[in-house]
Amino acid sequence: MDTYECIRTRRTTRNYLKKDVLDEVIKKILEAGRLAPSAMNLQPWNFVVVKNKETLKKLGSLCPSGRFIADASFAVCVVTDPSNKWHEIDGARAVQNMALCAWNEGIGTCWVGNIEREKVKELLNIPKKLHVLTVLPFGYAVDMGGPRRKVKKRSEEVIPRKRFREK
Amino acid sequence: MDTYECIRTRRTTRNYLKKDVLDEVIKKILEAGRLAPSAMNLQPWNFVVVKNKETLKKLGSLCPSGRFIADASFAVCVVTDPSNKWHEIDGARAVQNMALCAWNEGIGTCWVGNIEREKVKELLNIPKKLHVLTVLPFGYAVDMGGPRRKVKKRSEEVIPRKRFREK
Numbered sequence: 001m002d003t004y005e006c007i008r009t010r011r012t013t014r015n016y017l018k019k020d021v022l023d024e025v026i027k028k029i030l031e032a033g034r035l036a037p038s039a040m041n042l043q044p045w046n047f048v049v050v051k052n053k054e055t056l057k058k059l060g061s062l063c064p065s066g067r068f069i070a071d072a073s074f075a076v077c078v079v080t081d082p083s084n085k086w087h088e089i090d091g092a093r094a095v096q097n098m099a100l101c102a103w104n105e106g107i108g109t110c111w112v113g114n115i116e117r118e119k120v121k122e123l124l125n126i127p128k129k130l131h132v133l134t135v136l137p138f139g140y141a142v143d144m145g146g147p148r149r150k151v152k153k154r155s156e157e158v159i160p161r162k163r164f165r166e167k
Numbered sequence: 168m169d170t171y172e173c174i175r176t177r178r179t180t181r182n183y184l185k186k187d188v189l190d191e192v193i194k195k196i197l198e199a200g201r202l203a204p205s206a207m208n209l210q211p212w213n214f215v216v217v218k219n220k221e222t223l224k225k226l227g228s229l230c231p232s233g234r235f236i237a238d239a240s241f242a243v244c245v246v247t248d249p250s251n252k253w254h255e256i257d258g259a260r261a262v263q264n265m266a267l268c269a270w271n272e273g274i275g276t277c278w279v280g281n282i283e284r285e286k287v288k289e290l291l292n293i294p295k296k297l298h299v300l301t302v303l304p305f306g307y308a309v310d311m312g313g314p315r316r317k318v319k320k321r322s323e324e325v326i327p328r329k330r331f332r333e334k
Contacts, residue, residue, distance in 0.1 A: 003173040003271035007199045007264050032174045034325050036263070039280060041317040047326050086280075092259035096203070097174050100267065104170035113206060113253075150208040158201050159214050 001104050010100065011146060013108020014068045016139025021073045025105050026051075029138065030076070032101030036094035044084035045091050045133075048077040048124050055123070056137075062119045063135055066112030072137030073107075079126055080133045091133040098136065108141035168271050177267060178313060180275020181235045183306020188240045192272050193218075196305065197243070199268030203261035211251035212258050212300075215244040215291050222290070223304075229286045230302055233279030239304030240274075246293055247300045258300040265303065275308035 001009075030047050038044065050056055051074045059077075060070030069075055078095055080087035099109050117132045126132065168176075197214050205211065217223055218241045226244075227237030236242055245262055247254035266276050284299045293299065 001170055003168055003170045003267050004195060004199065006170040007202060007268055010202075010204075012204050028171060030322070030326055032171065034319060034322060035174055035177075037177075037179050037266070037278065039278070041319075043320050043325070045325065049326065089255050089259040092256040093263045096260045096263035097267075099204070100170050100264075101174055111204065111206070152201060152208075153210050155197070155201060158210070158212065159197055159216065 006100050006104050009144070010103045011108060011141070011148065012110045013139070013141045014110050015142045016072050016108070016137070017142055019073065019140045021107060021138065021140070025107070026074060028105070029098050029101050029107070032097040033094040036090070036097045038090035038093065039086040042084055043090070044081040044087040045094055046079040046130070048079060048126065050075045050077065050124070058123055059120065059135060062116040062123065063112050063114060065114035066110070066135060066137065069112065069135060069137040071139070073139040075138065076136045077120065077124055077126070078133045078136060079130045082131045087131065088133060095134060095136065102138055106140055106144055107138050109136045109138045111136065173267050173271050176311070177270045178275065178308070178315065179277045180306070180308045181277050182309045183239050183275070183304070184309055186240065186307045188274060188305065188307070192274070193241060195272070196265050196268050196274070199264040200261040203257070203264045205257035205260065206253040209251055210257070211248040211254040212261055213246040213297070215246060215293065217242045217244065217291070225290055226287065226302060229283040229290065230279050230281060232281035233277070233302060233304065236279065236302060236304040238306070240306040242305065243303045244287065244291055244293070245300045245303060246297045249296070249298045254298065255300060262301060262303065269305055273307055273311055274305050276303045276305045278303065
């Protein structure tokens with residue numbers, strides 16, 4: 001899909017079809033994350049893939065805002081290194097690459113941020129010194145062409161013309 | 168361009184052709200930012216567009232790591248709201264959308280982070296309480312098909328299999 005179409009039609013997705021995602025597609029999504037830009041090219045991230053259904057259920061139970069992780073085809077736990085001061089910003093850039101790469105394949109995701117982080121680290125054997133930025137559940141979107149559920153601010157609100165005048 | 172191709176071929180770009188970018192293309196890039204996902208859909212961002220050549224020169228002089236802003240066709244100052252605790256993460260997602268949308272049009276950019284922020288706020292009439300996340304210079308890329316200048320970590324380093332074992 002054309003990149004702009006992908007950006008324009010992408011929707012945050014919390015309902016997934018019960019359909020497996022091929023390993024080669026998962027690999028492509030991870031590759032999109034790996035190729036993201038980062039400050040000083042430090043790439044302060046690791047991507048932990050979870051495909052096991054039982055582990056997905058456990059992950060869902062550890063994410064108050066992401067119970068639906070349990071129903072995802074797979075999930076990626078995005079782990080960043082807090083010793084890098086841009087770790088969250090760079091992690092977010094990798095996440096957006098993965099989200100768009102997935103949508104291009106008909107697969108949706110959702111940034112889950114409310115996480116029992118220490119318990120997730122324990123479950124996935126993540127070193128304590130690292131940070132769980134987000135858990136991203138992935139699965140084929142039930143409705144690719146659906147309307148936007150949430151309203152975006154109008155251009156005029158986001159791109160200041162009068163308020164922040166260019167000198 | 169296909170989204171995955173766009174992600175795969177995107178390069179951080181500091182050299183720009185002396186070629187104007189049409190307003191409709193600038194608008195598309197801003198639209199890509201506007202449509203980015205954000206925590207609780209709060210969209211804690213503003214995009215300040217700079218097209219004036221003199222202002223671009225001044226901006227370049229206020230960014231120690233981004234002197235080349237002076238030679239860009241235009242720049243977008245990404246302003247976020249620090250009263251939102253996810254403002255940097257969400258701003259980064261919008262930036263990645265804009266960077267990919269631009270690349271899809273043959274236009275490159277570079278996250279400039281070393282900024283004399285208070286002076287940039289003054290120059291662009293940005294309220295003091297807001298945060299200048301980055302200044303993004305944009306311009307047609309001199310070499311779209313160029314090799315990657317910086318090395319990416321190998322998949323094995325980024326996607327832990329043995330180190331972070333899935334339980």
